Amino acid sequence: MKPVKVGLLGLGTVGTGVVRIVQGNQEDLSSQVGSPIHIERIAVKNCDKPRSIEIDPAKLTTDPWEVIRDPEIDVIVEVMGGVDATRQYILEALERGKHIVTANKDLMALYGNEILEKAQEKQCDVFYEASVAGGIPxxxxxxxxxxxxxxxxxxxxxxxxxxxxxxxxxxxxxxxxxxxxxxxxxxxxxxxxxxxxxxxxxxxxxxxxxxxxxxxxxxxxxxxxxxxxxxxxxxxxxxxxxxxxxxxxxxxxxxxxxxxxxxxxxxxxxxxxxxxxxxxxxxxxxxxxxxxxxxxxxxGAGEMPTATSVVADLVAVIKNLKLGVNGLKQIVPYKNKKLKSDDDIYFKNFLLLHVDDKAGVLAKITQVFAECDVSLDSVVQQANPNNPAAEIIIVTHDASKSSMNKVLRRFEELDVIRRVKSHYRVEG
Amino acid sequence: MKPVKVGLLGLGTVGTGVVRIVQGNQEDLSSQVGSPIHIERIAVKNCDKPRSIEIDPAKLTTDPWEVIRDPEIDVIVEVMGGVDATRQYILEALERGKHIVTANKDLMALYGNEILEKAQEKQCDVFYEASVAGGIPxxxxxxxxxxxxxxxxxxxxxxxxxxxxxxxxxxxxxxxxxxxxxxxxxxxxxxxxxxxxxxxxxxxxxxxxxxxxxxxxxxxxxxxxxxxxxxxxxxxxxxxxxxxxxxxxxxxxxxxxxxxxxxxxxxxxxxxxxxxxxxxxxxxxxxxxxxxxxxxxxxGAGEMPTATSVVADLVAVIKNLKLGVNGLKQIVPYKNKKLKSDDDIYFKNFLLLHVDDKAGVLAKITQVFAECDVSLDSVVQQANPNNPAAEIIIVTHDASKSSMNKVLRRFEELDVIRRVKSHYRVEG
The missing domain is CATH 3.30.360.10 (Dihydrodipicolinate Reductase; domain 2)
Known part of the structure; x- marks a missing residue:
């Protein structure tokens, strides 16, 4: 069986894991995809660095373009990280009809659309399971x-x-x-x-x-x-x-x-x-x-867990390659949802306030909540021996983000409040 | 776009959920697969039973063969359960080139091999995500x-x-x-x-x-x-x-x-x-x-979670149908592993023994473990006010199943042991 040839960009932690799995599980992997998988070229920062895996030095290059432009290579596995240069490598690889597996969340978060569109135009796969939550599929x-x-x-x-x-x-x-x-x-x-x-x-x-x-x-x-x-x-x-x-x-x-x-x-x-x-x-x-x-x-991270996801993607790309269906199962977002305004985002809040320790403070504070339309689940006032101010702990019911912002602005003007010490979202 | 026609075997809990999702998410589903999905025929036990979903009565039949033999139908979704008759329906559907989605763990556990082999012969898909752990993919x-x-x-x-x-x-x-x-x-x-x-x-x-x-x-x-x-x-x-x-x-x-x-x-x-x-x-x-x-x-169960998995499988089958690759990505087991003998299966054990409350009992019991080559993590003897016998609680280190069986047989002969009250595997 003709081997599938893979180019690797990056041989850091994850890249090393990828080589380890492809070498160590070669028999398993080729049973699944129907041919051997060869890592043909690897772009690295330093060819002479000592490594924990065995690599033919002739495969290494410091020039990623050499990997991208190698006509023998079917799939590019990008585990070098970075955004701007990496985007160029990926787009050029797609332009040349190579499929992409990447672990690069920064790239996918910033340029995912551009990359997936280019992939669709060129009928190429772009898989990125490892970009989120490492080993979890x-x-x-x-x-x-x-x-x-x-x-x-x-x-x-x-x-x-x-x-x-x-x-x-x-x-x-x-x-x-x-x-x-x-x-x-x-x-x-x-x-x-x-x-x-x-x-x-x-x-x-x-x-x-x-x-x-x-x-x-x-x-x-x-x-x-x-x-x-x-x-x-x-x-x-x-x-x-x-x-x-x-x-x-x-x-x-x-x-x-x-x-x-x-x-x-x-x-x-x-x-x-x-x-x-x-x-x-x-x-x-x-x-x-x-x-x-x-x-x-x-x-969520680490050499082998992340590499598991990268190589699982590689298996999927190669299966598609064998079936001639790369790029055809890509799901592009087909909905047009809008980001909610702060008026429509509701959640519970925890607040820890440092306040003057005198009568009527609680009334003033609860009044602000009432006027801003935020209802309260619990309010506890307590003295803290280490703190001359009194502490008030408040948990709200679901309140809109804009109402809570209004509360916080009103608190800035309220002289009995020395400080909003903490403010957190509450779930569940 | 020509709709994909689906035959449903069974309209109980899960079947009802499948219809609900296919009807309710039709727009989403067809955006993903590129054509409408029609549930064309449904085999039921009783056509007149009142149902919580709207179904054209003309689609119902009490004869599963009518669904299987309908030449218009591309995919059979089997959610009727049962083993022997159902196996016949599935094999015949595959014979006729129809793809299968099933939620039937009994069928897949007993006849999975036969069904997957027939599917491979006929280049058909058989998907069964819902057969294990309901909504979990x-x-x-x-x-x-x-x-x-x-x-x-x-x-x-x-x-x-x-x-x-x-x-x-x-x-x-x-x-x-x-x-x-x-x-x-x-x-x-x-x-x-x-x-x-x-x-x-x-x-x-x-x-x-x-x-x-x-x-x-x-x-x-x-x-x-x-x-x-x-x-x-x-x-x-x-x-x-x-x-x-x-x-x-x-x-x-x-x-x-x-x-x-x-x-x-x-x-x-x-x-x-x-x-x-x-x-x-x-x-x-x-x-x-x-x-x-x-x-x-x-x-792990329930109408909608299980139906989620069934319909996700249906989407996968239809995507393959559109690409003309049904049956080509089936993984058949390619390894030939053997079941371990009891000599090679090791785990920790918990034992609760009821024993005579007299001197030397513990020594006799620990002697049995030693002779059977089972080492102990902890042994606690206690009196139980509700029990005239003393109780001994033992946790072993990892021990082979056969050694533990030997211990239990020896205990039967040991007159100071009134009863092995409980015996459990221990993990973690």
Missing amino acids: IIRTLIEGFSSDRIVKIMGIVNGTTNYILTKMSQEGASYDDVLKEAQELGYAEADPTSDVEGLDAARKMSILGTLGFRTNVELRDVSVSGISSISKEDILFAKRLGYEMKLLGIAESQNDEFSISVQPTMIKASHPIASVNGVFNAVYVYGEAVGETMFYGA | IIRTLIEGFSSDRIVKIMGIVNGTTNYILTKMSQEGASYDDVLKEAQELGYAEADPTSDVEGLDAARKMSILGTLGFRTNVELRDVSVSGISSISKEDILFAKRLGYEMKLLGIAESQNDEFSISVQPTMIKASHPIASVNGVFNAVYVYGEAVGETMFYGA
């Missing part, structure tokens, strides 16, 4: 498993770094700064952790999940984002005391022709299946009109 | 999502009835008989619950998952089965006290060229993700060599 699940259903809500823990930090803070009562430092030492967080801890990485993944789940174009700019860097030990204690866990949740919801999408620290009911997803694990909770509650759990 | 996940990996272990809560009963027993301290009665009243358990509570239903589903996960023929007779009907309140209390939950777990494991597969009440570590799957929910935990730990959670 959530993209297949949304495209195929739930093709029959209308997805109403997607909640994702799609960033392992932040979930590791929040889990440690919750389980050990440690501070954000201490856990971040430890995570950096363990390699779970990068030296510059901004993209993870500020929620940008999760936002990119959520825009991909939203697009697939709601079958409409969800752009990265549609995602309202806030990160975990200002969460305190105290916040997590309050969450626990109220029966919640603090998680960085991506939440996408859709009804009729509208959707909302966000990433933010969220207090989620401890009994919810996603609340017990701990450490670097990822999970995506999907609620469908017909299927109801489902959840998909697994490793 | 676990079959797709094993075939496609993990095509690149070697699955080492599958643990499934794949029977909602028994999970409901065990959850209630655990959460409310209720007895098996009381909860079973309640489950029957609520419609969660059938009047004759044997197939559920004795683990047969779970065994059928596990044989399907084992076949797909290990890519080898796993027969129903390979599954060693025991049910939940003899679990006592006391057993569940002991489990909790030791940090476990009691679940009816299907467990399939494979190393190299061998596999083991079983269904039995199992004490699973409370911190394991599958331990907190409660009520009628199902979950399948999959451990792959590369991907590591994953879990897939959702409704």
Whole structure:
């Protein structure tokens, strides 16, 4: 059988895993696709770097264009990351009729439409299972498993770094700064952790999940984002005391022709299946009109889990190649849903206020809520021995985002409120 | 666009859900497959029965052969259940070149091979996502999502009835008989619950998952089965006290060229993700060599969740139909793994013994374990005010099934042991 020839862009963590699986499971893989799979050319940063896998040095090049332009190569596996140059490589590869497997969430979140359109024009496959939630086959699940259903809500823990930090803070009562430092030492967080801890990485993944789940174009700019860097030990204690866990949740919801999408620290009911997803694990909770509650759990990153998804995509592309149907099963978003305005996005809120410790304060505060049309689930006032101000803990019923913004603006003008110490979304 | 014509066998719970989704999501579905989907003929038991959906009475027939033989029909959706007659319908439909979507675990567990072989001969699709774990797309996940990996272990809560009963027993301290009665009243358990509570239903589903996960023929007779009907309140209390939950777990494991597969009440570590799957929910935990730990959670039964999987399969069949590739992507098991002997199946065990309350008993018992080569993790002896005998609770380290059987046979001859009150597998 003529082997299928694959070009690999990048031989870092995931690339190494891909080579390991293709070499180690060659017999299994060729039983499934009907021919051997050869990794023919590999673009790397440094050809002389020592590696943990055996690679014929003649296959290595520092020039990605050499891989893209190799006429022998049928499929490009892109695991080099980056956006601008990588976009050029992918578009050129498609132009030359090569199929693409990529693990690049940044690229797919920013240029997914352009790439999928080019792929359709050229009848090529573009598969990107590994771009969201590493080893969890959530993209297949949304495209195929739930093709029959209308997805109403997607909640994702799609960033392992932040979930590791929040889990440690919750389980050990440690501070954000201490856990971040430890995570950096363990390699779970990068030296510059901004993209993870500020929620940008999760936002990119959520825009991909939203697009697939709601079958409409969800752009990265549609995602309202806030990160975990200002969460305190105290916040997590309050969450626990109220029966919640603090998680960085991506939440996408859709009804009729509208959707909302966000990433933010969220207090989620401890009994919810996603609340017990701990450490670097990822999970995506999907609620469908017909299927109801489902959840998909697994490793969100790492060499082998991510490579599992990449090679599973490669198998799918090669099966299509054998059948001559590449590019024909691509689902392009066929709906035209609009982003909801803040007036129509409803959720529960947790607020921790530092206020003057004197009579009438609670009345003034509850008055503001009433005037802004936000009804309250619970209000607790307490003294804190470490704090000269009194603390008020408020949980609202579902309130529109715009009403809550109005409340917060009114609070700025209210002299009895010293500080809105914390404000979180509440789910479940 | 010429509509795709579908014949439906059965219009019970799941069949009604299928009609509801095909009618209600027609626009979505036809956007995906490129033509309308018409349910053309429906075989029912009684044409005059009042129904909760609108159906043109002219489409109904009490004769399944009328549906099978209708030359207009492209795809047969089988949701009538049953084995022998249904097998004939399916084989004849395949003979006539019709593609099959089925939710029938009994049929697939018993005659899956025959049906898949006939499908391959006739270049037809046979999809059966709904046969295991209702709305959870676990079959797709094993075939496609993990095509690149070697699955080492599958643990499934794949029977909602028994999970409901065990959850209630655990959460409310209720007895098996009381909860079973309640489950029957609520419609969660059938009047004759044997197939559920004795683990047969779970065994059928596990044989399907084992076949797909290990890519080898796993027969129903390979599954060693025991049910939940003899679990006592006391057993569940002991489990909790030791940090476990009691679940009816299907467990399939494979190393190299061998596999083991079983269904039995199992004490699973409370911190394991599958331990907190409660009520009628199902979950399948999959451990792959590369991907590591994953879990897939959702409704295991019910009209709409099961229908979601059936219609997702229908969409897949119709997409293949449009591309002319039906029957070409069927994966037949390509490995030839052997069922492990009891000498090679290892797990931890929990034992509750009722023994004479006198000196030297513990020494005699531990001597038996030593002679049978089973090492112990913990041994606790306690008096029970309600029991004249003393109780000994033993947890073993991993021991071979044959060694444990030897221990149990030796216990029968040991006069100080009045009764082996309970014996369970322990996981995690």
